[in-house]
Amino acid sequence: MELWYTEEHAKDVRFSIKVDKQLCSVQSDFQRIDVFDSKEFGRFLTIDGLVMITEKDEFIYHDMIVHVPMATNPNIKKVLVIGAGDGGTIRELSRYSTIEKIDMVEIDKVVVDVCKEYLQQTACGFDNEKVNLYFEDGLKFVKTKENEYDLIIVDSTDPIGPGEGLFTSDFYSNCYRALNENGILVNQHESPYYSEYAKAMKRAHKRIEEFFPICKVYQVHIPTYASGHWLFGFASKKFDPISDLNEEAWNNLKIKTKYYNTDIHKGSFALPNYVKDLLAEAEK
Secondary structure (H helix, E strand, O other), X not given: OOEEEEEEEEOOEXXXXXXXXXXXXXXXXXXXXXXXXXXXXXXXXXXXXXXXXXXXXXXXXXXXXHHHHHHHOOOOOEEEEEEOOOXXXXXXXXXXXXXOEEEEEOOOHHHHHHHHHHOXXXXXXXXXXXXXXXXXXXXXXXXXXXXXXXXXXXXXXXXXXXXXXXXXXXXXXXHHHHEEXXXXXXXXXXXXXXXXXXXXXXXXXXXXXXXXXXXXXXXXXXXXXXXXXXXXXXXXXXXXXXXXXXXXXHHHOOOOOOOOOHHHHHHOOOXXXXXXXXXXXXXX
C-alpha cells in the first residue's frame, strides 16, 4: 500500500509527497499538527494540512528570512520573532554572537513540543541562553513593546487560522512602534503565483507600506511551497537592504550557510515583471 500526502496549491493544482510513515498527529487548541517521514524530503511538518517545513529544503527559508536582515545591519542586538515554532529561525539567529536577546512569541506550545521531539534539525536552538520563549498571542505581545527591537521577524503560517491576525494593519503599526529608529521588519510574504496566495501577498505589502518608509520585496525558490516561488518582505525605518548591505562585515563572520550568500542577497531583490506589477497594484 502506498501512502501519499497531498496539498492543494490551487483549485486545480495539487502537490504530493510519497510518505513512508506518519510519525505524529495532534490536534491542539489552535490547529492540527502532523509530522510525516518520506524518502525524498525526510521528515516534514504540516499544520492544518499545509507544509511548514521539510528537512530537505528548510535551510532555504531559514537562511533567507534571517541572514538578509542580519547582513544589512550586522549591529542588530535585540530581536523579536513571532511564530517560528519549528525553531529554524531561532537556530540561525543563535549563530550570531553579536545578538544579545531573542524573544520568540509562539501562540501554540504544542508546535514547539512536537518539533523538539520529531524535528531536532530545526528545533536545536530553543535552549540557547539568549532565547526567551513566550507562548502567547503575538498580536497582543507586540502591542506592549515600544522602541525596543532592532529586528522583528514574522515567521508565520499563511493568513488563515491563528496566523490571520499577523497580516493586519493594526499588527504592522504595532511592529513599527516596537522597533527602534534603526528597526527592520522581515516577514514571510506568501507566493505571487497562484491567485489566492497573490491576494494575500498584495494585502500584506499594501499594509506594511502604510507604515515603513523603506519597503522592499525579495524572492526565493522553495520546492515544497506553493509554486516554489516564494517572497519575503523587507521593511525598515532606516536601512535599505541593497545599498546598506554590509558585505564585508557579514562575510567576515564566516557563517557557513547552504543557501544564503551576499551575491544572492543582492540578486533576490531583482523581481520578475509580473511580481512588480502585482506590487504596483497593491501600492495604488
